[in-house]
Amino acid sequence: MGWPVAYNFSPDIVEIPAYMKEILPTRVYQLLTLTVEAAETCYSEHIDLEYMYETRFRHMFDLSDWEAYYANWKLIERILDYDPQQHIDPVTGLPVKLPRNSLNLLPAYKYDWHKFDYEWLDAHDEYFRGPRRAWDSAKDYFEEVLMDAEMSHEDGRVAFMWWARYVTEMEEWEDVDDEMWVPSWDEVVEELTNLVKERVDVGEDWELEMFVDDEDD
DSSP, X not given: OOOOBTBOOOHHHHSOOHHHHHHSOHHHHHHHHHHHHHHHHHHHHHHHHHHHHHTGGXXXXXXXXXXXXXXXXXXXXXXXXXXXGGSBOTXXXXXXXXXXXXXXXXXXXXXXXXHHHHHHHHHHHHHHHTHHHHHHHHHHHHHHHHHHOOOOHHHHHHHHHHXXXXXXXXXXXXXXXXXXXXXXXXXXXXXXXXXXXXXXXXOTTOOOOBOOOTTOO
């Protein structure tokens, strides 16, 4: 399957080195290949979930007018990609924010956010019940088998050293799983508002405009 490019993995760690086949008993090596396959499958699903999480701001606005929605999203992308710390005024030495006249966001629309929230929870639960649980179980089982494997002291030391590095490498994306919780509507509004204030010259009193209709709760 291979590893989608998103994290800077060390190739000598995420790929099973040839010497592991030489030092591990055949059954243990076969189990290792299945364990690594479980990790790759889980990681691929993690990337899909992470991408879904990163699109959360897209679902804060009305989709009925596609042209206006697209222009609005491109503006949000510009704000997300802009770092004032990378744009320093040569005279004042202060970070330069985007000008206020560049900001023309649509009113935030709660209805589409509710739909996204339901879809996210389904995808999140499916991920943890499926590939993440499979990887966690495979990882724990392989470690138990490795501890009981009949090998020389030196072969065991080398095998455990590689396995420990492999598990540590996987923690880079595993830890992100615990951070990917879609916020409530009020929280995501506050999150986007703070980003705008941080990167656009709007002043501290700026607030995101809300779309209100008779059915909005």
